[in-house]
Structure formats: C-alpha cells, structure tokens
Amino acid sequence: MSTELLEPIADQATQLNIDRTAGNFSYPESHAFDAGTGLTHATIDYISDVKNEPDWIREFRHKALDVFFSKPMPTHWASKDLENIIFQKIRYYLANGQKPTRSWEEVPDDVKRTFERLGIPEQERKFLAGVEAQFDSEAVYSNMKKALGDEGVIFVGSTEGLKEHPEIFRKWFGKVIPTGDNKFSALNAAVFSGGSFIYVPKGVKVKHPLQAYFRINAENFGQFERTLIIADEGSEVMYMEGCTAPKFETATLHSAVVELVAMKGAKLQYITVQNWSANVFNLVTKRAIAHEEAEVKWIDCNIGSRLTMKYPGVVLKGRKARGEVISIALAGDGQHQDTGAKMIHAADETTSNIVSKSISLGKGRSTYRGLVHIPKHLKGCRNNTECDALLINPTSRTDTYPAISVRGTGNACQHEASVSQISAEQIFYMQQRGLTKAQAMSLSVNGFVNDLVRQFPMEYSVELKRLIDLEMEGSVG
Amino acid sequence: MSLEIKHLHARVTATGAEILRGLDLTIEKGKVHAIMGPNGSGKSTLSKVLGGHPDYEVTEGEVLLDGVNILGMEPDQRSRAGVFLAFQYPMEIPGVSNANFIRAALQARLPEGEELEATDYYARLYEKMDMLEMDRKFTARSVNEGFSGGEKKRNEILQMLMLEPKYAILDETDSGLDIDALKIVSNGVNAMRSAERGFLVITHYQRLLDYIVPDIVHVLVGGRIEHTGGKELALELEAKGYDWIKDEVAQAAKA
Numbered sequence: 163m164s165t166e167l168l169e170p171i172a173d174q175a176t177q178l179n180i181d182r183t184a185g186n187f188s189y190p191e192s193h194a195f196d197a198g199t200g201l202t203h204a205t206i207d208y209i210s211d212v213k214n215e216p217d218w219i220r221e222f223r224h225k226a227l228d229v230f231f232s233k234p235m236p237t238h239w240a241s242k243d244l245e246n247i248i249f250q251k252i253r254y255y256l257a258n259g260q261k262p263t264r265s266w267e268e269v270p271d272d273v274k275r276t277f278e279r280l281g282i283p284e285q286e287r288k289f290l291a292g293v294e295a296q297f298d299s300e301a302v303y304s305n306m307k308k309a310l311g312d313e314g315v316i317f318v319g320s321t322e323g324l325k326e327h328p329e330i331f332r333k334w335f336g337k338v339i340p341t342g343d344n345k346f347s348a349l350n351a352a353v354f355s356g357g358s359f360i361y362v363p364k365g366v367k368v369k370h371p372l373q374a375y376f377r378i379n380a381e382n383f384g385q386f387e388r389t390l391i392i393a394d395e396g397s398e399v400m401y402m403e404g405c406t407a408p409k410f411e412t413a414t415l416h417s418a419v420v421e422l423v424a425m426k427g428a429k430l431q432y433i434t435v436q437n438w439s440a441n442v443f444n445l446v447t448k449r450a451i452a453h454e455e456a457e458v459k460w461i462d463c464n465i466g467s468r469l470t471m472k473y474p475g476v477v478l479k480g481r482k483a484r485g486e487v488i489s490i491a492l493a494g495d496g497q498h499q500d501t502g503a504k505m506i507h508a509a510d511e512t513t514s515n516i517v518s519k520s521i522s523l524g525k526g527r528s529t530y531r532g533l534v535h536i537p538k539h540l541k542g543c544r545n546n547t548e549c550d551a552l553l554i555n556p557t558s559r560t561d562t563y564p565a566i567s568v569r570g571t572g573n574a575c576q577h578e579a580s581v582s583q584i585s586a587e588q589i590f591y592m593q594q595r596g597l598t599k600a601q602a603m604s605l606s607v608n609g610f611v612n613d614l615v616r617q618f619p620m621e622y623s624v625e626l627k628r629l630i631d632l633e634m635e636g637s638v639g
Numbered sequence: 640m641s642l643e644i645k646h647l648h649a650r651v652t653a654t655g656a657e658i659l660r661g662l663d664l665t666i667e668k669g670k671v672h673a674i675m676g677p678n679g680s681g682k683s684t685l686s687k688v689l690g691g692h693p694d695y696e697v698t699e700g701e702v703l704l705d706g707v708n709i710l711g712m713e714p715d716q717r718s719r720a721g722v723f724l725a726f727q728y729p730m731e732i733p734g735v736s737n738a739n740f741i742r743a744a745l746q747a748r749l750p751e752g753e754e755l756e757a758t759d760y761y762a763r764l765y766e767k768m769d770m771l772e773m774d775r776k777f778t779a780r781s782v783n784e785g786f787s788g789g790e791k792k793r794n795e796i797l798q799m800l801m802l803e804p805k806y807a808i809l810d811e812t813d814s815g816l817d818i819d820a821l822k823i824v825s826n827g828v829n830a831m832r833s834a835e836r837g838f839l840v841i842t843h844y845q846r847l848l849d850y851i852v853p854d855i856v857h858v859l860v861g862g863r864i865e866h867t868g869g870k871e872l873a874l875e876l877e878a879k880g881y882d883w884i885k886d887e888v889a890q891a892a893k894a
Contacts, residue, residue: 586693591730593714594690594723595744595798602715605743609734609781 193298197255199382203227206352209255213321213355218332226341226351233345241498243469247443252384252415254353255299262294262301262319273297276377291370292317296387297377299355306372314363317372320388323359330361335390338421338477339449346445346471350386350419357387357418362397362428371400371433371619376416378407378442384415391421393428393456402433402622406466409439413468416442422450424458426480431459435622437466437629440496444470449504452512454480461617462489464499465629473531475504478512478543485514490611490626492633493526493558502531502563503547507573511542518549519611522558523633530562530579538569547577552610554584554603582610604631640705642666642689642722642806642837647700649688658684660862661700666806666837673840673848675873676859677881682841683727685859686810690724691717704806719748721805725795725812732782737794738764740782741801748802767800771827788815796827807831808839813847825850845877858884 197208206227210220235244263269269277277295292306294317301319310317316327324331341351358374378385393399407414416438424430430450438444444467450458460474476485487503505514520528528551536543545568551560560581568575584606592602608615608627615623642665649659658681666672676682688695689702691714701708709717732740741764746755764778771793783791792812799807809828813821828851832838840851848856848870856873858866858881866872866884876884 585730588730588732590690590692590714591726592732592740594718594726595740595802596715596718596747597743598715598747599713601743601747605735605740606732609732612734 193256193380194258195255197253199253200250201227201252201254201353205254209353209355212255212257215321216325216328219324222336222341223352223354226348227353229342230345230348230352233342233348235345240471241469241500243498244443244445246413247415248413251382251412253380253382254384254386255355256380256383257298257300257355262304262322264305266303266305269295269303273302276379277303277375290373291368292372294319294358294372294374295377296356296374296385298380298383298385301356307370310368313366314361315366315368316359316361318359320354320357320359320390323390327359327361330392331359331390334392334421334423336421338423338451339419339447343447346417347419347447350388350417350447353384354386354388354419356385357389357420358391358401359389360391360399360401362391362393362399364394364425365396366394367398368400371402373402373404376403376405378405378414378416378438381410381414382412384417386416387418389418389420390423391430391432392423393425393430395425396427397425398429400431400433400619402435402619404435404437406437407439407442410441412441414439414442416444416446416467418446418448420446420448422448422458424450424452424456424483426454427456428453429457429459431461432474433461433618433622434463435626435629436462436464436470439466440468440494442467444468444472446470446472448472448474450474450476450485452476452478452480452483452485454509455482456480457484457486459486460488460503462487462501463618463626464489464491464501465626465633466497467499468496469498469500471500473502473504473533475506475533476514477506477508478514479508480512481509482511482513483509484512487516487518488614488617489516489518490614491518491520491528492630493520493522493528494633495524495526498527498529500529500531502529502533504533505535505545506533507536507540507543507545510540512540513544515545516547516549517614518547519552519614520550520560521552521554521607521610521630522560523554525555525557525559527559527561529560530564532564532566534564534566534568534575536568536570536573536575540570541572543568543573545575547575549579550610551579551581552584552607553581554607640668640805641703642705642839643701643703644689645701645703647685647688647702648698649684649695650698652694652696657698658695658862659688662859662863664839664857664864666839668805668837669834670854671832671838671840671851673842673851673853673856673870673873674859674864675842675845675856675876677885678843680859681862682843682859683810684862686724686727686808686839686841689717689722689808690714715747718744718802718804723799723802723804723807725792725799725807725809727811727814729783729791729795731784731786733784735782736779737782737797738778741798744798744802764801767797767827770800770830771797772823773797789817789820792816792824793820793827796824800827800831803831804836806837806839808841810841811843812840813842813844821847822850845873848873860884860888
C-alpha cells in the first residue's frame with residue numbers, strides 16, 4: 163500500500179523498479195517522551211508539560227477532551243468501522259524532545275535515514291520553497307528559503323507558532339474549525355502536536371510550494387497534527403503535504419485539523435497526496451475561510467488508508483470569494499475512501515466548484531458526500547458540482563450523498579454525477595493494440611482522472627500516475 | 640509466410656451458439672483477401688476470434704501465424720505478434736489522448752527499458768495523419784471520443800499505419816464512410832500493401848473493393864467459406880446477391 167511519495171522524478175530507472183511497499187519500513191523506536199497508552203486528562207497535562215505550553219493552550223486542551231468524551235461516534239451516518247478504533251489502546255504523544263532543526267545535518271540519524279529513503283530532502287533542493295518533516299508527534303526538520311523569511315513569511319511548527327507568534331496564532335486558531343465541530347476535531351484539539359503554522363504577509367507571493375511531510379513510525383500510535391495557514395491580503399501561497407506509514411498489524415490513527423484563512427484578495431492552494439498504509443484510520447477536518455475576492459483551492463488525493471473521512475470545505479465569507487475542491491480517491495481491497503467537499507456561501511456573488519472522481523477496485527468502496535449551502539438572502543452565487551465514480555470490478559462499490567440547499571433568486575447550482583465502468587470491449591480494443599490487460603486498465607483509469615491530475619504540480623502528477631499504475635497492478639484477473 | 644486458418648470452429652461463450660463451422664482460409668503475405676457474405680454469416684465473429692475476443696470460444700481448429708499457433712495467446716500477445724484488427728465499431732477511451740494511446744501501443748512492442756524516441760514518433764505520426772488528411776488536433780483528442788463515424792475509421796487506419804502489422808484484418812471499414820472518406824481510407828490501406836503484409840478485408844458491399852482491389856474474394860455462408868474466386872466475384876455478388884451461393888450450399892448438402 164504505502165509507496166514513497168517523493169521519489170525524484172529524474173531517476174527513471176528507480177521508478178521502474180520501485181515496489182509498492184517502499185514506504186513500508188520502520189526503524190526501532192526509542193522515544194524520550196511517551197505519553198503512554200490511553201487518553202485521560204493526565205495525558206493532556208503530560209503533553210502540555212513536555213511542550214512547555216502557555217496556560218491558555220493547556221486549558222483549551224482540557225476543555226476539548228471533555229467535548230471529545232461527550233460526543234458520540236458518528237456511526238449513525240458514517241462507517242461502522244469507526245467502532246474498531248480503541249482510543250484507550252492508542253499512544254497519543256511520542257517524541258524525542260529535540261527542537262526541529264533548520265539544518266538537515268542535525269536531524270538524528272535514524273530519522274534522517276527514514277526521510278532520505280522517502281526522497282527528502284532531494285525534493286526540497288529541486289522545487290520547494292520550504293519543507294517541514296514530522297516524525298510521529300513532532301517536527302524534526304523545518305527549513306525555508308532565506309529570502310522568504312526576509313519578506314516576513316513564517317513557516318514553523320504549530321508549537322513554535324503558538325509560542326513565538328501568539329498575536330497572529332491566537333486570532334485564528336480554532337476559529338475556522340471550532341473544537342466541537344465533530345468528535346475528531348475535538349480529539350485533535352485535545353492532543354494536537356506538530357503540523358505547520360504559516361503566515362504570508364500582505365502582498366507577498368510565494369512562488370514555490372511549501373511542503374510538509376508526515377511520517378508515522380510507531381505502532382499503536384495516533385498522529386494529530388494541527389495546521390494553520392494565514393494568507394494575508396493579496397498574498398499567494400501553495401502548500402503541499404504528503405504522508406506515509408509502515409504497515410503494522412494494528413490500526414493506527416491519524417486525525418488532523420487544518421485551518422486556512424485567505425484574507426481579502428489572497429490566493430491559497432492546499433494540496434494533499436495521502437498514501438497512508440492500509441491500517442491507518444485517517445479522520446481529518448479541513449476548512450478554509452475565504453474573505454472578499456479571495457480564492458481557496460483544495461486539491462485532495464486519497465490513495466492510501468483503511469478508512470478516510472475527509473470533506474475539505476470553504477466558508478465563502480466575503481463578496482466574490484471563490485472556493486474550489488478537486489478530489490481524487492482510489493479505494494482498493496479493504497479500503498473505504500469517504501470523501502467530499504463543503505461549500506458554505508455566506509456572501510453575495512461567491513462561487514464554488516467541486517470536482518470529485520473516485521475509483522473503486524476489488525472490494526474497495528468510495529463514498530462522496532457533498533454539502534453546498536446558499537441561503538436565501540444572498541444574490542449572484544454559483545456552485546458547480548461534478549462527481550464521477552469508476553468501478554473496476556463487480557465487487558467494487560460507490561455511493562454518493564449530495565446535500566444541496568440553494569435558496570433565493572439569482573443563485574445557481576449545477577450538479578452532475580456519473581458512475582461508469584471500464585467495459586470489456588474497451589479493454590479488448592486496447593489489448594488488440596498490444597497493451598496488456600493491466601496496462602489497458604491503468605491507461606483507462608489514468609484517462610478517467612487525467613483532467614484532474616493535470617491540476618497537480620508536475621512532480622506530483624507524475625507521482626500520482628505512477629501510484630495509480632501500482633494500485634492497478636493485480637486488480638485484473 | 641501466411642496467416643493460416645485451419646478448420647476453425649468457434650462459438651459464443653455465453654450461449655454456446657456455434658458461429659464458425661470449419662472455416663479454412665490462408666492469407667499469404669503480399670495478398671489481399673476479401674470476405675463477403677450475408678448478414679449473420681460470421682464475418683465479424685471471424686475477426687473477433689482472430690483477435691482473441693473473450694466472448695468467443697474456439698472449439699476446434701488452428702490459426703497459424705507464420706507457422707505459430709496463436710489461439711492460446713492473449714489478445715495483446717497476438718497484436719504484438721503482428722495481427723491488427725480495424726474495428727467495425729472502434730471504442731472510445733475517455734481522457735486518453737490519441738497520441739498517448741498510439742505511443743503506448745508502440746512502446747509495448749519495445750524491449751523492457753527501451754524508450755520510444757519522441758521526436759521520431761511525432762514525425763511519423765504527423766506524416767501518417769497527413770496521408771489520411773487528419774487534422775493535427777486529433778493527436779490531443781481522447782481516443783475516438785466524439786469522433787464521427789468516418790473519423791473513427793480513419794483513426795483505425797492511422798493506428799494500422801503506425802503499428803505496421805504483418806496481417807491486417809479490416810472489419811467493415813467502409814461502413815459509415817462517405818465516398819471521399821472511403822477514398823482516403825483506401826489510399827491509406829493501399830499504401831500499406833506490400834510483399835511483407837497480408838490483408839483480410841471484410842465487407843458487406845462491393846463498393847470498398849473498387850478502391851482496395853482484392854487478389855482473392857471469398858464468400859462466407861453459415862460460418863464456412865463456400866465460394867472463392869477472383870476480384871470479379873465481388874461484382875457478381877453485387878449483381879446477383881448471395882442466394883445462388885446459398886442454393887449451391889443447399890444442393891451440396893442434399894448430394
């Protein structure tokens with residue numbers, strides 16, 4: 163399942179020989195700080211103590227834990243598989259107490275080995291403006307091109323963000339996604355560690371992407387990173403995240419909260435290529451606020467995990483704000499990709515666009531859930547939603563649950579959905595031209611997502627195609 | 640060297656209905672064979688069976704490509720061995736550009752680790768497209784998606800020109816073509832005629848054979864070749880229909 167995401171593309175030979183388990187390795191763990199197994203208020207104090215946090219964060223965490231305990235599992239609408247998460251068997255904080263270094267040389271050897279095997283920091287040298295690498299609970303490496311720092315760009319871990327930049331951090335932290343938004347946002351609020359804090363000052367356009375790389379190395383572990391990105395007026399920034407974990411026998415939990423704020427006229431793009439191993443529960447809350455004439459675009463690609471539940475959203479708060487979610491999901495045997503998008507229109511002349519494509523193969527299951535809300539008092543709002551599902555095998559499954567409430571006059575909404583299959587005739591046609599059945603399948607599937615893949619940065623689109631090829635291997639009988 | 644079909648029996652896998660009943664036919668390199676026949680005689684089935692379509696099951700007989708039996712091969716292996724099928728109804732492949740598709744087909748013929756040279760590839764592709772009077776925009780369009788019937792048929796011939804098969808089977812390539820398109824497509828096929836290549840042209844109408852002039856014409860009735868002649872046989876069939884051959888078959892059965 164896990165494949166390294168960041169294979170340098172120049173090395174064609176390595177690519178051809180790569181195997182799908184390239185992310186599936188781990189080194190022995192030795193953590194100086196371990197919050198132990200299970201979750202109580204004592205766990206919160208342990209985390210706050212180790213991180214030496216200000217009191218307001220400690221209180222925030224304790225309150226969030228109570229909210230988490232009080233909320234039921236959302237199994238009345240979501241997968242019953244959630245019941246298999248045993249919260250008292252998970253370890254909530256594992257770290258070595260070191261600060262993230264700015265220099266790759268200073269990263270501890272075992273961690274360095276892991277990330278180098280995953281293609282970092284070659285990628286950084288090639289095309290990134292900054293990189294953060296998180297290993298279990300904490301960032302081990304965080305670096306940004308000096309020129310950006312000179313322009314006032316901040317790119318640090320969440321802990322450093324809340325301590326060093328409280329005047330910006332506190333203003334937005336937990337405001338886009340309140341603690342009580344859902345059970346897992348509450349869990350994250352209680353035990354969060356790691357993730358990025360980014361601030362891009364007014365008018366600054368960050369030309370190259372900033373990237374975070376998340377790695378789970380320990381078994382029975384929960385990773386709860388918290389990311390907050392603020393693009394100030396007229397600024398532009400693109401953020402990318404990748405993730406892998408080794409395949410353990412037991413379930414692993416990843417529950418992140420990502421909050422984005424795009425101020426007036428800002429442009430913010432957030433790109434995810436999720437390739438967790440197939441034992442990871444990936445339950446993530448992602449939302450943005452777009453102020454006047456701001457543009458927020460989520461590009462979300464889910465290939466790995468056992469169960470993913472993720473519905474990136476945009477609250478279109480200012481006039482003429484624009485929100486977009488482009489998502490690709492690939493669900494193989496034993497996987498359920500429950501993904502979608504939320505567009506909350508809250509100002510006149512706001513527009514939103516959702517394009518979702520899912521591929522289910524073997525016994526894989528993909529679900530699309532979409533929420534589009536345009537209230538009656540608004541004028542000139544538009545939404546376009548397209549969701550297409552491709553089923554590869556007779557045992558594959560897909561479901562679509564759109565919830566659209568568009569009221570008022572002069573607001574428009576367009577929704578298109580399709581479910582298709584690759585026909586035996588199509589495969590025969592392609593085979594007749596000399597492609598093997600597997601090549602024909604791969605080409606068809608790549609064709610299905612091609613228009614979306616083209617929206618990814620080059621390095622990622624090449625990688626995505628390769629991942630899809632790998633996933634398709636063995637899916638034909 | 641030839642594509643030799645020996646006593647071929649084939650049935651529809653799902654229903655068991657036998658369509659080909661002991662078909663014998665040898666297509667020599669350098670020759671163009673035409674097969675004509677009434678509806679339901681098994682013409683299209685023959686092309687699909689030669690291609691290895693999973694809907695059909697061969698119960699008896701052999702198909703030898705330059706002496707090697709291809710019946711145990713997958714459709715893609717047959718293709719790479721040199722059998723090309725121009726489809727009566729070419730399939731659409733959404734999101735896959737024509738240029739990428741043909742490139743993938745050529746790449747599949749190269750040894751592992753060897754890459755198709757892009758500049759040469761495009762030069763060749765453009766040359767063949769010019770021959771078929773196809774606009775360059777067809778390279779970027781998805782394979783056959785939104786193509787007219789005539790455009791699809793031209794695209795089949797384009798693929799044949801690019802893949803340079805040893806034996807090409809054209810299944811009702813004339814259907815859906817107007818006279819201008821028919822001439823263009825025929826020019827493409829005629830340009831491919833050589834001592835190194837054999838053709839099997841399946842058609843319902845004699846018209847195509849005015850442009851692709853066959854060396855030998857066969858009549859397929861009831862899943863068997865019942866009559867063979869020169870190119871003039873096509874004209875005779877056009878004039879007289881197929882009934883006289885069916886009668887011949889009936890007479891022979893009585894005797």
